[in-house]
Amino acid sequence: MTIDPRSKEASAIRQLIPLKRIPQDCFDDLCAQIAVAELKAGSFLFKQGDDGNDLFYLLDGRISLQTEEFKVETISSGSEASKFALAHQIPRKIDALAETDIRFLRLNADMINQEHNTPYQEEKNYMVVDDLEDNDDWMTTLLKSPIFRALPPANLQRIIIGLEEVCYEQGESIITQGEPGDYYYLIKSGQCLITRKPTPTAKDIKLGQLKSQETFGEDALLSGEPRNVTVRALTNVVLLRLNKENFINLIKKPTLQFIDYPQAQTEISQGATLLDVRPPDEYQKNHLEHSINAPFFSLRMTLKTLNKKQPIIVVCENGKTSEAAAFLLLRNRIKAFVLQGGMEKVPDQPVDKPATFAVDEHDDETPLSVDEAAKTAAEQPGLNSEPDSEQLKQTIAQLEVKCQTLRQERDELARKYKQLFKQSEKMKAFLDSLRNGNNQ
Numbered sequence: 001m002t003i004d005p006r007s008k009e010a011s012a013i014r015q016l017i018p019l020k021r022i023p024q025d026c027f028d029d030l031c032a033q034i035a036v037a038e039l040k041a042g043s044f045l046f047k048q049g050d051d052g053n054d055l056f057y058l059l060d061g062r063i064s065l066q067t068e069e070f071k072v073e074t075i076s077s078g079s080e081a082s083k084f085a086l087a088h089q090i091p092r093k094i095d096a097l098a099e100t101d102i103r104f105l106r107l108n109a110d111m112i113n114q115e116h117n118t119p120y121q122e123e124k125n126y127m128v129v130d131d132l133e134d135n136d137d138w139m140t141t142l143l144k145s146p147i148f149r150a151l152p153p154a155n156l157q158r159i160i161i162g163l164e165e166v167c168y169e170q171g172e173s174i175i176t177q178g179e180p181g182d183y184y185y186l187i188k189s190g191q192c193l194i195t196r197k198p199t200p201t202a203k204d205i206k207l208g209q210l211k212s213q214e215t216f217g218e219d220a221l222l223s224g225e226p227r228n229v230t231v232r233a234l235t236n237v238v239l240l241r242l243n244k245e246n247f248i249n250l251i252k253k254p255t256l257q258f259i260d261y262p263q264a265q266t267e268i269s270q271g272a273t274l275l276d277v278r279p280p281d282e283y284q285k286n287h288l289e290h291s292i293n294a295p296f297f298s299l300r301m302t303l304k305t306l307n308k309k310q311p312i313i314v315v316c317e318n319g320k321t322s323e324a325a326a327f328l329l330l331r332n333r334i335k336a337f338v339l340q341g342g343m344e345k346v347p348d349q350p351v352d353k354p355a356t357f358a359v360d361e362h363d364d365e366t367p368l369s370v371d372e373a374a375k376t377a378a379e380q381p382g383l384n385s386e387p388d389s390e391q392l393k394q395t396i397a398q399l400e401v402k403c404q405t406l407r408q409e410r411d412e413l414a415r416k417y418k419q420l421f422k423q424s425e426k427m428k429a430f431l432d433s434l435r436n437g438n439n440q
């Protein structure tokens with residue numbers, strides 16, 4: 001039995017993703033081609049390894065997504081998770097078992113492609129959400145972000161289930177600098193202010209603002225370090241928060257890619273950049289050959305100066321801060337790896353090649369001046385206010401290191417030039433003496 005586009009059932013189906021976004025006439029056509037089916041409790045809707053190109057949506061009842069070893073999650077009709085196609089990677093990664101009698105919709109992905117000019121496609125098992133255009137919809141924006149769009153749909157479903165809504169009044173503190181990390185946040189509505197105290201007794205320095213749909217609070221969850229800034233409600237805000245455990249399991253684990261030192265060397269030989277995110281003094285003590293220094297505390301400001309054409313391998317002391325740095329790079333569409341275990345796990349460290357900056361050759365082939373670095377910092381999204389003077393000082397310190405390095409390189413070249421000049425003079429004298437000997 002096909003579906004009447006004006007029926008209550010059709011309105012429910014219209015809420016499914018991506019059917020919510022297709023034009024009404026396309027949806028009407030689709031309704032003529034699809035049917036709702038039923039399955040008894042205890043039957044499998046699909047099994048691990050199945051490779052049919054169908055999308056299944058749960059309309060009524062409860063279904064368990066599971067492997068032989070464990071249950072991944074239970075999806076109930078009417079929940080946010082049920083708006084998505086059930087575990088739609090092909091071939092199926094898990095079984096879908098009806099826990100109760102269920103009603104479901106089976107859609108062939110090609111059917112949507114035909115009906116809708118913007119096709120619904122699978123890209124490496126990732127959920128493609130380019131066709132979702134409503135910017136007021138936090139979920140749409142979230143699904144479009146580079147981190148979330150690469151997550152498996154099962155994780156997205158569990159994230160949506162795990163999100164908890166919390167409200168703060170204007171002026172209230174959401175995150176306090178120095179406290180341990182507990183939640184990852186998404187701003188559903190309102191604006192937040194980011195400030196930082198360079199020292200416990202210093203005044204707050206305004207670093208920037210975050211607006212609705214933006215996320216924050218991942219640094220401490222990834223690095224294990226205390227919160228690096230204070231975040232306050234600038235207006236009344238509604239936030240969605242995900243606890244640390246869910247963030248680690250559902251977002252961090254499928255997102256970050258770790259490599260060991262030999263793998264890093266292979267990547268470097270193929271053009272990857274080695275980015276050391278420790279503070280400059282630690283970097284100066286010892287660092288890997290060809291690594292460049294961009295301390296994590298100022299990475300948001302120096303992001304624009306990085307060469308984005310090649311992957312970046314992030315290194316720190318033990319690998320933890322690198323996780324936060326790599327996450328930041330990935331959020332900004334830069335391919336990044338974490339050097340697992342950091343400097344502590346590097347066998348024999350070939351250290352002490354002078355530090356250089358990674359400059360995005362595409363944008364700018366010359367190193368940044370202090371003024372340009374400050375300008376770049378001011379242009380960062382979410383950083384359109386006064387830059388942190390402590391961070392600027394660090395940027396200046398890095399530029400000074402860079403200057404010093406260039407001076408050393410220049411002196412070294414001058415020394416070599418003198419040597420070669422002397423040698424060539426000697427050679428000339430020798431040749432002259434030979435010529436004179438021959439002439440006599």
Ligand SMILES: Nc1ncnc2c1ncn2[C@@H]1O[C@@H]2COP(=O)(O)O[C@H]2[C@H]1O
Pocket residue numbers: 175181194207208215216217218219220221226227228229230231300382383
């Ligand atoms: N300069 C900044 N601009 C925008 N967001 C920031 C900045 N510094 C820190 N944050 C975010 O604010 C969060 C505060 O908590 P975390 O340190 O866990 O993670 C931090 C980042 O997600």
